[in-house]
Amino acid sequence: MSERVIEVVAGVITDKRGRVLLSRRTPNRDMPGLWEFPGGKREHGETSEAALARELDEELGIRVTVGAPLIVVPQRYPAKRLRLDVRHVAHWEGVARGREGQALAWVAPDKLGRYSMPPADLPVVAALQTPDRYLVTPPPGDDDAAWLQSFDAALRRGVRRVQLRLPGIPGDRQEALLREAQIRCRLHGAQLLFNGPVDVALAAGAGVHLASAALQACTMRPVPAGIPLAASCHHAGDLAHAVAIDCDFVVLGPVAETASHPGEPGIGWSEFARLRETCALPIYAIGGMAPADIPEARRHGAQGIAAIRSLWSPD
Ligand SMILES: Nc1nc2c([nH]c(=O)n2[C@H]2C[C@H](O)[C@@H](COP(=O)(O)OP(=O)(O)OP(=O)(O)O)O2)c(=O)[nH]1
């Protein structure tokens, strides 16, 4: 396989009603019939902004102002490697038409999953739909009330996805904390995943987060579709297994050294991006991560960051 990476830039064009424009690949291209964010290959010497403006003029007949970066997805397909750089389009002039005979669709963000898209677009859709931070809870010590207050505070600061992880806590106390946590998450519209027995999670109406050993022990998806399922991954084998059992998203790391494992270097961003190429799932970077790392995480194909300390207590 050629190691040359094809640089592709694509735009998230949003109308006044918040709908996003998708374009359908025509029968004469690769991946015919799949829906994508309009855009195309960056030419030699061109900036991403110039390439996107040129492509959207050629394909749609609109003149755009390129806005904020959303995510860069490194992705390996059977016959090629690409880096999909996705930008928001801040403003545009003209009326978008399929100038190359392609069908167009304006789609509400929560309906994007109904359209078949190339694998590289899964992380893009996740970046548009789901939280960029995933709180992993620290152990409660001996004061559950204080722990629940901190849990509330994290939700008030905007955390919307939580992994409840309570190692070494007896089952009945875990279940009580899970129930209390679930009440608080419902109040804030946050998603809760329990890192523990599947039946306990389901009874509480929570999703399931599989530790890497539990992931390896699963031969099929342990929860019905619609119940969130995530897993902790450390290497390519874990990622492949998470795809095989149909996880909704995963956590990969450690990316940097963590306070809990001083002296152990993380895998770093380039290895993170290399692993992400092989797997079309939303991936949170974990290990020494804080909200300030989210832009860099997004540039390496991450959904965002997963963390204990930096998301539990500010600063
Ligand atoms: N535009 C776009 N391309 C995507 C997306 N997702 C994804 O995997 N790709 C892939 C499909 C193609 O292999 C590559 C883009 O190449 P392309 O063939 O559309 O490039 P182009 O618009 O410059 O067209 P062409 O003249 O080279 O045919 O990136 C996406 O959301 N938008």
Ligand SMILES: [Mg+2]
């Ligand atoms: Mg194109």
